[in-house]
Structures are given as C-alpha cells and as structure tokens.
Amino acid sequence: MSTSQGSHRAGRRGGTPPAGLSLHEQPTQAAPLVVPGAAPGTAPGTVPVAVPGQGTRAGARRAARRRRASGPATGPSGAPGLAKSAGDGLRRLVPQALVVAFLAGGTTAFVADDKTVRLSVDGVPRTLHTFADDVGELLDDEGLAVDGHDIVAPAAGHALTDGDEVVVRYGRPVTLTLDGRRHRVWTTARNVEEALRQLGVRAEGAYLSVSRSAAISRHGLALDVRTERAVTFLADGRERTVRTNAATVREALAESGIVLAGQDALSVEPGSFPRDGQTVAVLRITDSRRVREETVPYAVERVRDPELFAGTEVVERQGVHGLRRVTYALRTVNGVQGRPRRIGEELVREPVSRTVRVGTRRPPASVAGTDGLDWAALAACESGGRPDAVDPSGTYGGLYQFDPATWRSLGGTGTAQEAPAAEQTFRAKKLYVQRGASPWPHCGRRLGG
Incomplete structure (x- = not known):
C-alpha cells in the first residue's frame, strides 16, 4: 500500500x-x-x-x-x-x-x-503509508497471512502510530535428522546456519547434508546433521580414541586406521550409529579344524547253550571295537579358544560284536564220595574264595586254580575262572575222585578238615 x-x-x-x-x-x-x-x-x-x-x-x-x-x-x-x-x-x-x-x-x-510505517517481511524492509489502526489490519491490507509458526512483532492487536516498525518472520518446517534421530521442527531462520543457532545444535566439526549458507524456503528443508563424537576402539591390546562425525561404526573404525581381516568382527553392529563416549571392541577371530579318532564300542551277543551248565558263560568270539574320525571346528577369539563344535564324522572301521554262550543245563547235585570234604577251605587256600581268581602267571584260574588242560579234561569249556562257582566245585570233586588231593599239594590237606 x-x-x-x-x-x-x-x-x-x-x-x-x-x-x-x-x-x-x-x-x-x-x-x-x-x-x-x-x-x-x-x-x-x-x-x-x-x-x-x-x-x-x-x-x-x-x-x-x-x-x-x-x-x-x-x-x-x-x-x-x-x-x-x-x-x-x-x-x-x-x-x-x-x-x-x-x-x-x-x-x-x-x-x-495517514501513517508512515516500516514493514519488514523475512528481513526485506520497506516503508509505506497506511490508514490501518493496528498491526493486524496492516497485515490484512497487505495480504500477509500468518499462523502460529510465524513471528509478528509487535503483536497483531498492537495499535499503529506514525513511525512504527512491524516485523514479520515466517515459520519454515525443517525435517532434522540429528545424530541418527529424526525430528520435525519449525524455525523462522532463513538459512541453515541461522536455523542451527536457533535450534541450539552444535555445528563445530559436524557433518551437514547441505551447505550452512543454504536458504530455507517457505516449503521447508530436509537437513541431516551428525555432530562430532568421541569413539574408543579396543584392538590388539590397545585403545584408540577418534573424534568423528561418521554415520556408522564401520566408518569411524576406518578413520581410526584399524583394519579387520578374515573373520574379524566388532562387539557392536558395524552399521549402527556411533554414540559419543562409546567403546567398541575389535574381535580378532581365527577359525580352524581338528580331526580326532574315536572308538566305536562293540556289541555283546549272548547265545543260550543247553550243553553248558547253568551259570557258565563261554566267550565264543571276542569283540573288536570300531573306529571313526570326527571333525571339529575351533574358533579362537583374541587368543582364547572356544569350545570345539562337531561338524562331521566318518566311520573308518566297523565294530565286531562279542559272542558269549550262556549255559542252561542244570549241574549235578554232587559226586559220590566227596560230599564230606571241606571244599570251602580248599578254595580259600587256593584262591581266597574268588571264582574269577587268576594266578600271576595267568596259567591257573578259578576257585581251585585249574589249568586249562585239566579243566577241559573234566568236561569244562573255556577256562575255570569263567565258570560259575558251583560248576568249578563239581569239577574239582571229579578231579579228586580221579587223583585225590594231589592236584593241590599245598592246600589239599585242608579238605580233610
């Protein structure tokens, strides 16, 4: 106007x-x-x-x-x-x-x-004449619409007098991403540097997605700001602190000069945002493999044999353990080896089962002419009363220390120490009927009591 x-x-x-x-x-x-x-x-x-x-x-x-x-x-x-x-x-x-x-x-x-006033709109001043009674009427006459995000000084209801100055600053929306966190704010600043001052954002050493001198239009602006932060890396027994405005921990690590190799990793996600004062550990990782040979136990097959006295067991075939190779993965982190992890196996040799014949025949109750002898005393003298006893030479065994040939001649199978105590006593009685107490030259006198 x-x-x-x-x-x-x-x-x-x-x-x-x-x-x-x-x-x-x-x-x-x-x-x-x-x-x-x-x-x-x-x-x-x-x-x-x-x-x-x-x-x-x-x-x-x-x-x-x-x-x-x-x-x-x-x-x-x-x-x-x-x-x-x-x-x-x-x-x-x-x-x-x-x-x-x-x-x-x-x-x-x-x-x-008539009044002469000075009107400044977003920093652009001009002098004009007006009949308006107050600031609001002046703005209406000039076609200037304002809302709650704008600044008008003096306020709209303030009476106008000759020589007054009216200032209008329009609000501008700014989508501000500050250190990885997004905000929507309003500012009356006309450029980025002024907006940062208004918002109290520390810009020294910061990364800005647009120039500080860039203008902010009435439609607004998207602004990414990453302030300078201190991040400490622990690697190879040393600490390294860097001041950075990097967007990710990975970028900050590169600025520190630390290099990851092979399976090396970080204690935090490499793509995460580095926070001020954060400490990140570098994990030096070495992967290896180890192969071990392990025994595969054999099975035992028991076969009932009516020719053998009950309680008698004869090993017909010895068992043989099998062999397998097992592969384990090993991981060492900063020199400390972790628990092995089984990742594969290979059977090298099949196991051979052991076959045992088990007697089911009832043994005779006695041998004529031997029932009055003290067989317990003879057994105590010869073997200490142990049915599975074997002498140091490995030749004699059982309660009465039979040698294998004598045992078989009396109808026994296997060895005496493998037979039940009742069968051993029965065959010892048969031997006594044949040869008296002579097979036990030292202990035979115990039979007579």
Missing part, C-alpha cells in the same frame, strides 16, 4: 491532489458528493471526488466517520435545497464553494489518519 510522497505534500498544503496521482490505494469508484439544495435521487448537484482511502476497509471506515461529522445535507427548515429566490449566480457559486470546503476538510482528515 505504498503511496506517492507528492500526494502527501499536496494534502499538507490543503490543495487538491494532482490529477492522476493515487493516494495510498486507488478508489474502486468515485465517491458522490451531495450538494445541499439538490433534489434526492437527481444527478444535478453531485460532483465526483476522489476520497482518500476509498476502496479499503480503513478508507471506508474513515469516510463514514467524516460523513457523520458533517451532519445532514438539508437546510435549517428541513426543506431540501436553497430558496429559489436566490439568484442564478448564487446557485452556481454554492456548489463550487462546498466542493472546495469538502476537499480542504477531507484532506485534513486524510493527513491526520
């Missing part, structure tokens, strides 16, 4: 503004001036005049006030117009005098309501 300074000067002189020079806002139509004496609804006596401020809310309001202050346009008697007795010259002079008086009074009111 700027206006010509020439119009303002014309108003101060009390003269008529020069033709064709607008005063503030151009009226949308000529305002009619009703001359006393003119008949209502008639064109004569009406003179088109440019009324200051016409076409705006402020101008319309002030024109209404002036019309109210001037009073009714009728004569003292209430009859419209002037007396017809007045001369034709008077009728011609009165309208002209009224026009001059109205223009002089209107110009005085116009000068009184």
Whole structure:
C-alpha cells in the first residue's frame, strides 16, 4: 500500500491532489458528493471526488466517520435545497464553494489518519503509508497471512502510530535428522546456519547434508546433521580414541586406521550409529579344524547253550571295537579358544560284536564220595574264595586254580575262572575222585578238615 510522497505534500498544503496521482490505494469508484439544495435521487448537484482511502476497509471506515461529522445535507427548515429566490449566480457559486470546503476538510482528515510505517517481511524492509489502526489490519491490507509458526512483532492487536516498525518472520518446517534421530521442527531462520543457532545444535566439526549458507524456503528443508563424537576402539591390546562425525561404526573404525581381516568382527553392529563416549571392541577371530579318532564300542551277543551248565558263560568270539574320525571346528577369539563344535564324522572301521554262550543245563547235585570234604577251605587256600581268581602267571584260574588242560579234561569249556562257582566245585570233586588231593599239594590237606 505504498503511496506517492507528492500526494502527501499536496494534502499538507490543503490543495487538491494532482490529477492522476493515487493516494495510498486507488478508489474502486468515485465517491458522490451531495450538494445541499439538490433534489434526492437527481444527478444535478453531485460532483465526483476522489476520497482518500476509498476502496479499503480503513478508507471506508474513515469516510463514514467524516460523513457523520458533517451532519445532514438539508437546510435549517428541513426543506431540501436553497430558496429559489436566490439568484442564478448564487446557485452556481454554492456548489463550487462546498466542493472546495469538502476537499480542504477531507484532506485534513486524510493527513491526520495517514501513517508512515516500516514493514519488514523475512528481513526485506520497506516503508509505506497506511490508514490501518493496528498491526493486524496492516497485515490484512497487505495480504500477509500468518499462523502460529510465524513471528509478528509487535503483536497483531498492537495499535499503529506514525513511525512504527512491524516485523514479520515466517515459520519454515525443517525435517532434522540429528545424530541418527529424526525430528520435525519449525524455525523462522532463513538459512541453515541461522536455523542451527536457533535450534541450539552444535555445528563445530559436524557433518551437514547441505551447505550452512543454504536458504530455507517457505516449503521447508530436509537437513541431516551428525555432530562430532568421541569413539574408543579396543584392538590388539590397545585403545584408540577418534573424534568423528561418521554415520556408522564401520566408518569411524576406518578413520581410526584399524583394519579387520578374515573373520574379524566388532562387539557392536558395524552399521549402527556411533554414540559419543562409546567403546567398541575389535574381535580378532581365527577359525580352524581338528580331526580326532574315536572308538566305536562293540556289541555283546549272548547265545543260550543247553550243553553248558547253568551259570557258565563261554566267550565264543571276542569283540573288536570300531573306529571313526570326527571333525571339529575351533574358533579362537583374541587368543582364547572356544569350545570345539562337531561338524562331521566318518566311520573308518566297523565294530565286531562279542559272542558269549550262556549255559542252561542244570549241574549235578554232587559226586559220590566227596560230599564230606571241606571244599570251602580248599578254595580259600587256593584262591581266597574268588571264582574269577587268576594266578600271576595267568596259567591257573578259578576257585581251585585249574589249568586249562585239566579243566577241559573234566568236561569244562573255556577256562575255570569263567565258570560259575558251583560248576568249578563239581569239577574239582571229579578231579579228586580221579587223583585225590594231589592236584593241590599245598592246600589239599585242608579238605580233610
């Protein structure tokens, strides 16, 4: 709503503004001036005049006030117009005098309501003339819409006076990703550097996705900021601390000069965001394999044999253990070996089962002529009463220390120490019937009691 300074000067002189020079806002139509004496609804006596401020809310309001202050346009008697007795010259002079008086009074009111203010919108100032009563009306007249994210100083309800300064700063949305965390904020800053100061973001040493001098439009801006942080890496028995604005731990590790090789890893996810004061361990990992040979136990097959006395077991075939190769994976982390993990096996040799014949035949109750002898005493002397006893040479075994040949000659199978105690005693009685106590030269006398 700027206006010509020439119009303002014309108003101060009390003269008529020069033709064709607008005063503030151009009226949308000529305002009619009703001359006393003119008949209502008639064109004569009406003179088109440019009324200051016409076409705006402020101008319309002030024109209404002036019309109210001037009073009714009728004569003292209430009859419209002037007396017809007045001369034709008077009728011609009165309208002209009224026009001059109205223009002089209107110009005085116009000068009184006109204000010179300084309006700054987003840092762009300009000086203008206005009839607005307050800041809100000025903004409306200028077509400036504001909302809660904008700054207006003074506030919209503040009354305007000549020489005031009004500042408007529009809010701008900023999608700010600060150290990996996303925020949506509003700022009245016009560039990135000013916005960072407003938001209290420490920009020294920081990474910015756009230049600090980049302008922020009314539509907003997406801004990624990574501030400088201290990250410590533990590797190979040493600590290394770096100051970085890296986006990932992997990038910060590269800045530290530490190199990962082979199966090496980190104590945190390499793609995670490095936090200030964070400590990350570097894990030196070595993978290896080990092959072990393990025994495969053989099975035991027991076969019932009615030819053998009950309680007698004879090994018909010795068992043979099998062999397999087992592969284990070994992992060593920072010099410490972990638990082996079984990853495969191979059978090298099948096991051979052991076959045992088990007697089911009932042994005879006794041998004639031997029942009165003390066989327990003989057994205690020969073997300490142990049915499975074997002498140090490995030749003699059982309760009565039979040698294998003698045992088989008496009908036994296998060896005496493998037979039940009752069968051993039975065959010892048979041997006594054949040879007396001579097979036991040292202990044989125990039989007689």
